[in-house]
Amino acid sequence: MKKTRIIAALLAAQALFVSCGSTAGTEGTNDSTANDSDTTPVTEEVITAEKKLGKRDYGGKTFTILGREYAKLGNLPSYEFDTESENGDIINDTVYQRNRAVEDLLNVKITAIQNTGGVTAIENSQMAGDGAYNLIWQHVNDMSSLFQKGLLSDYNEMPDIDITKEWWNQLATESLTINGRCYLQMNYIPFTGILLSHSLYFNKKIAEDNTVGDIYSLIRDDKWDFDTFASLVKLVSSDVDGNGVYDENDKYGLLCSHGTSGIAFPVAMGTKPINVHADGSFELTMNTERNQSILEKLVSLTTDNSVYLLTDYSRENELAVMFSNGKSLFYSGFLTDSYQFFRDMDNDFGLIPFPKYDNTQKNYITTVTGGTGLLGIPKYLEDREMTGAVIEALAIESLNRVYPVIFETVFDNKLLRDDESREMFDLIMDGLEIDFGRTFKYAAYSDLIPDLVAKGSTDLSSAAAAQENAAREHYQTIIDLFFQSEE
Numbered sequence: 001m002k003k004t005r006i007i008a009a010l011l012a013a014q015a016l017f018v019s020c021g022s023t024a025g026t027e028g029t030n031d032s033t034a035n036d037s038d039t040t041p042v043t044e045e046v047i048t049a050e051k052k053l054g055k056r057d058y059g060g061k062t063f064t065i066l067g068r069e070y071a072k073l074g075n076l077p078s079y080e081f082d083t084e085s086e087n088g089d090i091i092n093d094t095v096y097q098r099n100r101a102v103e104d105l106l107n108v109k110i111t112a113i114q115n116t117g118g119v120t121a122i123e124n125s126q127m128a129g130d131g132a133y134n135l136i137w138q139h140v141n142d143m144s145s146l147f148q149k150g151l152l153s154d155y156n157e158m159p160d161i162d163i164t165k166e167w168w169n170q171l172a173t174e175s176l177t178i179n180g181r182c183y184l185q186m187n188y189i190p191f192t193g194i195l196l197s198h199s200l201y202f203n204k205k206i207a208e209d210n211t212v213g214d215i216y217s218l219i220r221d222d223k224w225d226f227d228t229f230a231s232l233v234k235l236v237s238s239d240v241d242g243n244g245v246y247d248e249n250d251k252y253g254l255l256c257s258h259g260t261s262g263i264a265f266p267v268a269m270g271t272k273p274i275n276v277h278a279d280g281s282f283e284l285t286m287n288t289e290r291n292q293s294i295l296e297k298l299v300s301l302t303t304d305n306s307v308y309l310l311t312d313y314s315r316e317n318e319l320a321v322m323f324s325n326g327k328s329l330f331y332s333g334f335l336t337d338s339y340q341f342f343r344d345m346d347n348d349f350g351l352i353p354f355p356k357y358d359n360t361q362k363n364y365i366t367t368v369t370g371g372t373g374l375l376g377i378p379k380y381l382e383d384r385e386m387t388g389a390v391i392e393a394l395a396i397e398s399l400n401r402v403y404p405v406i407f408e409t410v411f412d413n414k415l416l417r418d419d420e421s422r423e424m425f426d427l428i429m430d431g432l433e434i435d436f437g438r439t440f441k442y443a444a445y446s447d448l449i450p451d452l453v454a455k456g457s458t459d460l461s462s463a464a465a466a467q468e469n470a471a472r473e474h475y476q477t478i479i480d481l482f483f484q485s486e487e
Helices: 003-018 049-053 090-106 118-128 140-148 170-175 204-209 215-220 226-233 258-268 289-302 313-324 335-340 384-412 419-430 448-455 460-483
Strands: 061-067 108-114 135-139 198-203 251-257 274-276 282-284 307-310 328-334 349-352 373-376
Touching: 049 090, 049 384, 061 118, 061 384, 090 108, 090 384, 108 384, 118 135, 118 140, 135 140, 140 373, 140 460, 198 204, 198 258, 198 335, 204 328, 215 349, 215 419, 226 251, 226 289, 226 328, 251 258, 251 313, 258 289, 258 307, 258 313, 258 328, 258 448, 274 460, 282 460, 289 307, 289 448, 289 460, 307 313, 313 328, 313 335, 328 335, 349 419, 448 460
Parallel strands: 061 108, 061 135, 251 307, 251 328
Antiparallel strands: 135 373, 198 328, 198 349, 274 282
């Protein structure tokens, strides 16, 4: 989403906030707004829930969201789905106002439950046929499991929901739709979905001290490829304590974890474990010359003294702390890090997309982390029409209200320290990818590159060959589910 769209949405949201008490939110106004760097006003219509759905009366029925608790989010707000009252915190209050506006528009009551045992809760609910939940937000692996057990509804069969619209993630719509069916999705109803994206940062002071040059221009000029990135990483390497061992006390060109080094970088360079066609046929795509080249580049870089690589997922936060303390030029982490660890960072930092494979690659690609969630709708619902309408209304108003507040308040005003980083944030959001092969993954195959990087091995061919039969069987089973008759 470009910044003009964010500003237009923010203005519309402000207009809606005024009237979200006893009546439904009014239609968004077609205000003319200008980008900070533009001289020509930009007019853009904002679609509201009322404009798309109209005012309805579902008799005060309860709409229940099953959320999740996730330790990796640390002190990030836990009220992304519902909050009891306004308290002056702008995110809390925006979520509150979003829900009250949808409740007033459709005459429903929105509630949310956070539960770490989401799969069991859904299974029990579906077996009992009690329709206890209307929308589920759980870990990707859990949501994949629910799909495989036949416990989710097809978004394309739900009344009022249109996943081709901008309030749904279009890369998810494209990647996760097979045979016209889509069971898992992402949008801004759970705002942590944005924050759980992989991210690349750089320390401006270290960049200046090492004559790195203008990284932003490299990105704009489509010269931000992995080889260029690696050459900059290798400019910084220092055994600060002089003990002859490179450890957490030294200075590096890059700090990265097992997941970010072996997943975020390869995905950004176009790696996918599987390519699925419209008719359901597919090819396994890990064992390719391009992926072999990517693996060799990664192993070459991560085994250099300029890189500090942690292979223990439980220690990933240590890398963010090291970066905040000025220990590295680059840091491969997560958007959450800027909120949790960098607010008091002495040196200025920049947010940038991961590099492309080369300049023939069309877009910058950013993957959500393996720890993120996806949205699903239970198979059994007491009122499908009400469920579809509320989900679509929440999706629209989350784009109009929650996303702009997250951007303007959490990132723009507090964390992103220059206009260029705001521009980069747009690039990252525009290239956010949710891949079919990793969503329904066969880990021993889809995670080959991170596993090999952690071992310092470049033998992709043998490793892939050892897993291909099992991977092919796994993915065939998944795809068959998209073609089976619906009950």
